[in-house]
Amino acid sequence: MTDSAICVENLGKRYKIPAQRPSTQPMLRDALTDAVRNAFDRFRILGRRASVSARPRHTHVWALRDVSFNVPRGQILGIVGPNGAGKSTLLKILSRITEPTEGRAEIRGRVASLLEVGTGFHPELTGRENVYLSGTFLGMKRAEIDRKFDEIIDFSGVATFIETPVKHYSSGMYVRLAFAVAAHLDPDILIIDEVLAVGDVAFQRKCLAKMEDVGRRGRTVLFVSHNMTAVTRLCERAILVAEGRIQKDGAASDVVSAYLLSSLSTTARRAWPDPGTAPGTDVARLRSVRVRTEEGTTADVVDIRRPVGLEIVFDVLQPGHILVPAFSLFTESAIVAFTTIDLDPEWRQRSRPVGRFVSTAWVPGNLLAEGTLLVSVGLAVHSPPVSHFFEANVVAFQVVDINEGDSARGDWDGNVRGVVRPLLQWTTELQLVPPDTELSPDPLLGARKYPQS
Amino acid sequence: MRNDTDTSLVAPRTPHREDSVPPASEHPLPRTIIQPSRGWAPLNLRELSEYKGILYFLIWRDIKVRYKQTVIGVAWAVIQPLMTMGVLAVFFGHLAKVPSDGVPYPIFAFAGLVPWTFFAYGVTQSATSLISSGQLISKVYFPRLLVPTARVLGGTPDIALSFLFLLGLCWYYGLRPSPVAMLLVPAFFVLALVTSLAVGFWLSALSAKYRDIQHAVPFLVQLGLFATPIAYPSSLVPERWRVLYGLNPMAGVVEGVRWALLGTDNPLGIAMLISAAAALTLFFTGAFFFRRMERTFADVL
DSSP states (O other): TTTEOOOOOEEEEEEEEESSEEEESHHHHHHHHHHHHHHHHHHHTTTTTOOOOOOEEEEEEEEEEEEEEEEEETTTTEEOOOOSSSSHHHHHHTTSSSSSSSEEEEEEEEEEEOOOOTTTTTSSBBHHHHHHHHHHHOOOOOHHHHHHHHHHHHHHHHHGGGTBBGGSSOOHHHHHHHHHHTOOOSSSEEESSSSSTSHHHHHHHHHHHHOOOOOOOTOOOEEEOOOOHHHHHHHHHEEEEETTEEEEEEEEHHHHHHHHHHSSSSSEEEEEOOOOSSBSSSEEEEEEEEOTTTTSSSSSEEEETOOEEEEEEEEEOOOSSSSSSEEEEEEEOOEEEEEEEOTTTTTOOBBBOOOOEEEEEOSSSSOOOOOOEEEEEEEEETTTTTTEEEEEEEEEEEEEEEOOHHHHHHHOOSSSOSSOOOEEEEEEEOOSOOSSSOOOHHHHHHHEEEEOO | OTTOOOOOOOOOOOOOGGGGGGOOOOOOEEEEEEEOSSSSSOHHHHHHTHHHHHHHHHHHHHHHHHTTTTTSGHHHHHHHHHHHHHHHIIIIIIIIIOOOOOSSSHHHHHHHHHHHHHHHHHHHHHHHHHHHHHHTTTTTSTTTTHHHHHHHHHHHHHHHHHHHHHOOOOOOTOOOOOOHHHHHHHHHHHHHHHHHHHHHHHHHHHHOTHHHHHHHHHHHHHHHHHHHHTSSGGGSSSSSGGGHTTSSSHHHHHHHHHHHHHOOOOOTTHHHHHHHHHHHHHHHHHHHHHHHHHHHHHHOO
């Protein structure tokens, strides 16, 4: 692999965690007492008193271990995995922010790392000043920023406020400006952590489009994301990192579906036990979402022929709102299969009292195609439109067909295309004429053909 | 809700085309090797100069932020030593009748306070610089030595301004320093700069790991004020102790400035060289110590 941009061999990172008092800073006092204690221990060994003293003062945790991979120049590599799997540690090592404990990596080319939104931004400084500051930290030369400045401001859409300190910006404007700088980086290798999770959808799309553009121009991109949609769309290849090791390396769609199906990823049920951090507003909060069978059990694998229930539990905290839950189902290649809106006549056009509501949408059997489906859920008031929460990809489930001949695939066991796979009724008529007889005229077509004569 | 259901963030993917990869560029790509380092690391001055853009912006940011939303702005650079001078002049000069090597006490004190204020500012700022830049350090790579360096250098406009004020004060008191002497003063300021950087490297590297240091810094600076001939002349120090006294590089700086500008006898003599040597030793050991500690910064900040 002479043309690889990144070459990683047996990379490992070990963190030392104080065993006795976790989460406190090491104090000079401890270093001093440790030194004294160590000297004392040594003295005891000399005095032939077997020293069992060493209650370990630290425990070691491997955040990353035996990680090896190669990224050819121009490839967009997605890195997926659960939280705390070591993805960010990997990016930090490759960005030279922290050193590995073992192993080696070789990087060919200029690297820019986007590990946070607005690297180097200072709230007291104006938008213009921050563009220069952030651009410099991300590796742009001053002349380069001068040249791209107008384009950056244009892309951000905050031109009017460019002389205002960014502490007065709305969070949306802040993010836009920050990304505008990032989107105009021109490195050989771009390392991106989960930074696209913020900002509004339209702007995210703009950034991703810009990034795709970057990839097409032959830039190498390392892209960590929990957004499987983005990973499958943007990356040709992905690696799955879990427990500090690479679990799978291959085509992005394979890796993503392996990840989604493993117990590592989103499961069929998700709950927010703490009302304080649950998504929502003062009006309503999301408490749990799950995928259920008719029998009431939570299921992450469902039979293609059986109905599947999408259940949402939410608390209404303020009376008097006409609240409508809805679900959207996405396939793993990020195509929306459909959106369903609560039409339960009982609560339609009726304001809800304070209380806990459990709503279930029933997806009939023989509707969805095989594959993994990701469920997004929202709760809104329709007029005037107010969204109380919207959570993307909260739960996932897999639709399987066990090929017993009574599903829509019939006796065919090859690939069946489509997002939905309804079991449609087919009818057949055998006409008692020889095969090469002229086709009988279409009755409707015939009627149109001679309307006036 | 109904406007919101579309979360597919991206346009359909265009398949990756082989021909879209540009040919290997004409100039070779920079190569970076990442591996665990052991022992003492070199200072890597070449890399430092590659990142001078970041140094410039760090300094610029510090200065800019410091004087945002202040009413009198840079006047603070003069007011601080001036007020201290007033207090010293009343209590030490007027009441305690501390000798001032034959020049008026106020200018005697002010000449010492100009480099001292710079040093005290540089040290307090740089000692906590890594902690306060923790966010930046854990998110982007650049040589970490630039962080305390920028904080110290951020004080240079202040020292320049208060130096001009000092010249005005000289003129007011009828002192006419020779042009040669004037050229020597910046040399002593450079020594003050080296000292500030040296102490800054040591304290910032230590405080990243041991947070105790940041509590000790204001106290250490206060002690330094008494161990440096600012309120009193070093001629008060017995002759045999002066070499030891010279180990404090700031003693050399202060006496040097007075000697060059006010024409006082330099009572430190040979101890001046000791001051310079001490500053350089502290500087290089500090820089290497910093480089050694550097690799753990992102993990402890």
